[in-house]
Amino acid sequence: MGDPIMGHGLTQQYGKRSVFRGLDVVVPAGVTVLLGPNGAGKTTLLHTIVGLKRPEAGSLHVLGRDVLRRGGLRAVAARIGFLPQVVSHYPGYTVRESVSYAAWLKGVPERDISLKVDRALRVMSLSGRAESRMGSLSGGLLRRAGVAQALVHEPDLVILDEPAAGLDPEQRIELRRVLRKVAGSATVLVSTHVVDDARHVADTIILLNEGAVVYTGTVAGLEDLAQPGVDGDSDLERGYLTALRQPVVPA
Amino acid sequence: MTPLRIELRRGPGLWTLPVLVGVGVFMSRAQLDTDTVWSYATGAVTSAPMLMAPLAVGTAAWAGGRSQRRGARHAWLLAGRNPAQAPLVEAGVLVACAGVAYALVAAVTLLPTATVATWGGPLWWWLISAGVGFAATVSVAYGVGVLLPGRFTPFIVALLTYLAATWNLGQYGTWFALFPFTIELILPFSTPHTPTMQGQLLWFTGLGLLALALVAVKVHSPARVVIPAIGASLALAASGAAIVIGENGRYVDVNRHIVWSCSGNSPQVCIHPAFATSLTPISQRAQAISQRLASTPFAISRVEQRPRGVGGQPTPGAIAYALDTPTTDHYDRASLDIAIAALGVDSCGHGPQRDRTAHAMAQILVAWAVADEKLFLPRDPGHQQAKVSFFNLPLTSQHQWLTDHADAVRTCSLTPQSFT
Numbered sequence: 001m002g003d004p005i006m007g008h009g010l011t012q013q014y015g016k017r018s019v020f021r022g023l024d025v026v027v028p029a030g031v032t033v034l035l036g037p038n039g040a041g042k043t044t045l046l047h048t049i050v051g052l053k054r055p056e057a058g059s060l061h062v063l064g065r066d067v068l069r070r071g072g073l074r075a076v077a078a079r080i081g082f083l084p085q086v087v088s089h090y091p092g093y094t095v096r097e098s099v100s101y102a103a104w105l106k107g108v109p110e111r112d113i114s115l116k117v118d119r120a121l122r123v124m125s126l127s128g129r130a131e132s133r134m135g136s137l138s139g140g141l142l143r144r145a146g147v148a149q150a151l152v153h154e155p156d157l158v159i160l161d162e163p164a165a166g167l168d169p170e171q172r173i174e175l176r177r178v179l180r181k182v183a184g185s186a187t188v189l190v191s192t193h194v195v196d197d198a199r200h201v202a203d204t205i206i207l208l209n210e211g212a213v214v215y216t217g218t219v220a221g222l223e224d225l226a227q228p229g230v231d232g233d234s235d236l237e238r239g240y241l242t243a244l245r246q247p248v249v250p251a
Numbered sequence: 252m253t254p255l256r257i258e259l260r261r262g263p264g265l266w267t268l269p270v271l272v273g274v275g276v277f278m279s280r281a282q283l284d285t286d287t288v289w290s291y292a293t294g295a296v297t298s299a300p301m302l303m304a305p306l307a308v309g310t311a312a313w314a315g316g317r318s319q320r321r322g323a324r325h326a327w328l329l330a331g332r333n334p335a336q337a338p339l340v341e342a343g344v345l346v347a348c349a350g351v352a353y354a355l356v357a358a359v360t361l362l363p364t365a366t367v368a369t370w371g372g373p374l375w376w377w378l379i380s381a382g383v384g385f386a387a388t389v390s391v392a393y394g395v396g397v398l399l400p401g402r403f404t405p406f407i408v409a410l411l412t413y414l415a416a417t418w419n420l421g422q423y424g425t426w427f428a429l430f431p432f433t434i435e436l437i438l439p440f441s442t443p444h445t446p447t448m449q450g451q452l453l454w455f456t457g458l459g460l461l462a463l464a465l466v467a468v469k470v471h472s473p474a475r476v477v478i479p480a481i482g483a484s485l486a487l488a489a490s491g492a493a494i495v496i497g498e499n500g501r502y503v504d505v506n507r508h509i510v511w512s513c514s515g516n517s518p519q520v521c522i523h524p525a526f527a528t529s530l531t532p533i534s535q536r537a538q539a540i541s542q543r544l545a546s547t548p549f550a551i552s553r554v555e556q557r558p559r560g561v562g563g564q565p566t567p568g569a570i571a572y573a574l575d576t577p578t579t580d581h582y583d584r585a586s587l588d589i590a591i592a593a594l595g596v597d598s599c600g601h602g603p604q605r606d607r608t609a610h611a612m613a614q615i616l617v618a619w620a621v622a623d624e625k626l627f628l629p630r631d632p633g634h635q636q637a638k639v640s641f642f643n644l645p646l647t648s649q650h651q652w653l654t655d656h657a658d659a660v661r662t663c664s665l666t667p668q669s670f671t
Contacts, residue, residue, distance in 0.1 A: 078331025088322030092261045104253040107331030
């Protein structure tokens with residue numbers, strides 16, 4: 001059994017614009033934070049992993065299955081929880097209904113849905129807003145509801161695209177706590193462009209720039225890359241910027 | 252149960268249900284002159300989707316595109332179950348609500364008929380094929396919404412449905428019958444041609460299922476599910492279309508199993524059993540006419556209700572009248588039919604022998620026969636003089652006059668001088 005996500009030689013493009021070419025990426029167990037500036041290809045990589053965008057070339061194994069083969073993704077879909085960058089929701093649904101619907105979609109048995117929904121809402125501190133309409137939620141609450149949708153079926157692999165966007169500091173701290181808790185039983189892959197978020201939760205950092213992985217390693221390893229004279233408020237930020245300035249070598 | 256419960260509570264199906272029922276009942280009542288005839292009431296129900304459909308398909312197309320607009324398509328594609336289940340629940344609720352709305356319209360329309368009708372029953376195949384056609388259109392519209400999830404798709408789908416339904420009203424035959432929305436009148440003298448309606452049932456069912464199968468393809472449902480679904484729906488649609496085309500879209504057959512309701516001997520008055528409650532008022536009017544024409548060459552022995560136009564020929568020795576609705580003004584029209592047929596002046600009003608003067612003179616006799624001189628509107632003083640002369644004659648002299656001028660009456664060759 002290899003790592004939860006193993007991609008080799010992945011190529012992805014929109015029209016004639018190449019997002020990444022020949023990308024190798026391995027996501028180990030624990031919490032992995034996918035860092036990178038806007039346009040680095042983070043969201044495209046996540047969409048590739050969850051099967052929303054099929055790569056032009058390469059191989060991809062998720063939770064031990066070749067998801068590019070017929071039926072491969074279908075076999076593991078129930079074990080994946082995904083939060084897209086824009087939370088999908090029907091405004092007329094209540095938070096409870098949205099999370100219940102997500103649970104049903106993921107194949108949670110009817111008799112367990114209520115219990116699991118209550119648990120997910122509690123974890124995301126949404127129990128008090130369970131009967132609020134999704135359309136009435138603020139951006140931060142909507143994001144938390146989205147995370148609850150991604151976690152409700154207790155997946156083995158949780159992939160969250162910018163989960164902290166729109167959250168206030170208190171909520172960000174709470175989200176980190178949740179991610180660490182989830183990581184006890186699942187592999188977590190989180191994309192963000194906020195470097196500081198990575199410091200507190202990441203077991204592994206993957207730094208993506210211009211469609212290439214420019215760093216894979218621990219938080220401490222990225223901090224070690226920091227060079228004097230590089231801007232930044234912390235060693236991690238300086239290490240991040242140092243890594244970004246390295247020339248990107250095409251695969 | 253979870254998505255069904257949520258969709259019923261939050262989806263557009265239940266919200267549009269009362270509106271659909273209201274629109275449908277309005278349409279069906281507007282089409283219905285009388286509750287007493289099952290075929291009329293059935294036709295009114297089957298015409299209701301003409302007005303219900305634009306609203307229903309617009310809503311369905313909106314619901315179909317909602318998943319794409321709201322980003323929920325991601326969730327479907329990553330579902331831990333067959334991803335087609337989610338849209339099928341949505342479509343199922345919409346189709347079911349459309350079906351319930353149609354059933355309620357049918358109940359509201361047919362219930363009064365059940366209490367007053369004297370003959371026959373609902374034309375079930377016609378009711379069912381129209382209902383399935385309506386439901387299938389909702390299914391197709393949902394499919395269009397999923398496949399083409401544009402902002403304006405619902406409006407375009409609704410508008411096209413309305414325009415197509417309106418256009419189809421001017422059509423007939425096979426293509427007419429392949430379209431789900433019609434306004435069709437089946438007289439009680441006819442019986443529905445059930446093979447066409449059975450073919451429609453298959454055709455509409457196939458189309459509805461095909462739309463859902465294409466939705467399943469769109470959301471990457473497994474091939475082992477999609478391929479048989481497409482095959483089965485295509486087979487249903489093709490076999491249904493073949494039947495309808497084979498029958499040339501024929502809707503009705505002549506009903507040869509009608510046992511007429513009759514009364515009296517001189518004349519004997521017969522009526523379609525669906526209009527049995529009208530036998531007495533029609534008989535009274537026929538008797539009055541008969542008494543006026545007795546002892547003349549125009550004496551009446553038997554009158555029969557017949558459909559207007561084609562197929563309206565009575566049995567030999569009888570004269571025909573038409574009756575569409577059991578109301579006083581229609582009874583009066585039936586009286587005119589009887590008088591015109593008894594006097595044999597039908598051809599005076601039209602056809603190659605049409606002569607305005609002869610027509611006016613015939614009208615004098617018809618007005619006299621039905622005892623309503625207001626029916627005759629003189630065009631000139633000569634016509635008025637002719638009418639006054641004839642109406643002022645004693646009954647025996649009128650009979651004698653009719654006997655003397657019988658040939659002129661029948662050949663539409665009367666002139667004002669004939670009355671002086």
